[in-house]
Amino acid sequence: MAGPLAEFTHDDVHLLGFSRAGEESFVIAPELNLAFDVGRCDIELLGVDHVCLSHGHMDHAAGLAYYFSQRMFIDNAPGHIYAPAPLVEPIQRLLRLWADIDGHEPPANIHAAEPDMDIQLRRNLIVRPFRVNHPCRRHDRSTVHALGFTAIEVRKKILDEYRELTGPQIVELKKQGVEITRRVEIPLVTYCGDTAVGDFLKRDHVRNSKVLLLECTFIEPDHRARARAGYHIHIDDLADVLPRLNNEHILLTHVSRRTALSAARAALKRRVPPEIADRVSFFMTHRRKRRPAPPSDT
Numbered sequence: 001m002a003g004p005l006a007e008f009t010h011d012d013v014h015l016l017g018f019s020r021a022g023e024e025s026f027v028i029a030p031e032l033n034l035a036f037d038v039g040r041c042d043i044e045l046l047g048v049d050h051v052c053l054s055h056g057h058m059d060h061a062a063g064l065a066y067y068f069s070q071r072m073f074i075d076n077a078p079g080h081i082y083a084p085a086p087l088v089e090p091i092q093r094l095l096r097l098w099a100d101i102d103g104h105e106p107p108a109n110i111h112a113a114e115p116d117m118d119i120q121l122r123r124n125l126i127v128r129p130f131r132v133n134h135p136c137r138r139h140d141r142s143t144v145h146a147l148g149f150t151a152i153e154v155r156k157k158i159l160d161e162y163r164e165l166t167g168p169q170i171v172e173l174k175k176q177g178v179e180i181t182r183r184v185e186i187p188l189v190t191y192c193g194d195t196a197v198g199d200f201l202k203r204d205h206v207r208n209s210k211v212l213l214l215e216c217t218f219i220e221p222d223h224r225a226r227a228r229a230g231y232h233i234h235i236d237d238l239a240d241v242l243p244r245l246n247n248e249h250i251l252l253t254h255v256s257r258r259t260a261l262s263a264a265r266a267a268l269k270r271r272v273p274p275e276i277a278d279r280v281s282f283f284m285t286h287r288r289k290r291r292p293a294p295p296s297d298t
């Protein structure tokens with residue numbers, strides 16, 4: 001198991017999860033009833049109804065069948081997975097194969113997520129999928145492009161010219177079919193999954209998201225070529241990228257276990273000025289489980 005989870009809170013965004021390259025990655029936003037990727041399906045994921053899957057690599061997707069199966073056994077309603085469209089059929093096939101092995105085929109809602117086709121989760125909450133820079137070669141040599149996702153709160157704001165109106169006046173205008181509000185989008189949290197840097201970082205909902213989860217798989221100077229070959233971010237890339245982002249906080253995910261957290265922090269500080277580094281942290285386990293106090297002798 002992943003062990004204790006990383007936890008992060010900023011304003012009204014609360015995240016819980018684990019993300020290490022090659023091991024597993026998942027991020028849960030419990031208050032939004034939403035998760036990004038399933039990793040190996042930690043027990044914390046079972047209470048979440050909506051899971052956005054970035055791509056099919058095992059460290060992000062291994063727990064899919066377990067997720068649906070365990071939810072069935074604890075009598076939760078079938079969950080919803082939103083996956084890159086080419087993965088929908090193989091995931092359905094995976095669940096049928098597990099039924100051959102396990103004897104049960106749990107109910108499952110598997111939806112195709114397409115870039116820029118918003119997913120309506122609740123009246124005031126949407127998820128916007130977008131293409132990142134992490135092409136995955138399949139067995140049949142076709143390519144599936146990984147997706148990132150932004151959770152966006154949608155509000156209606158009354159237009160300035162109608163601000164002073166009384167209740168009855170508003171009712172009257174509504175009756176006449178006058179639109180007195182405008183739609184406002186507040187990007188809360190963006191998850192980029194695995195990706196090299198790319199144009200997606202110029203998108204408004206990505207760069208203005210309150211919290212941005214961005215991968216940074218490689219830290220060591222001699223791993224730049226590996227980062228490029230695998231379509232991952234190397235910490236050297238961040239010196240260019242971070243100054244262009246407006247996010248209130250940036251969480252770096254998917255760091256390889258080879259790198260200690262203290263070394264990763266030091267490497268970041270060497271590359272970006274302090275006012276930027278202050279907004280950036282690593283989404284890693286900071287919390288250590290307290291050991292029970294030893295029995296006293298007296």
Ligand SMILES: [Zn+2]
Pocket residue numbers: 021022025057059060194254
């Ligand atoms: Zn990965």
Ligand SMILES: [Zn+2]
Pocket residue numbers: 055057134194
């Ligand atoms: Zn990957």
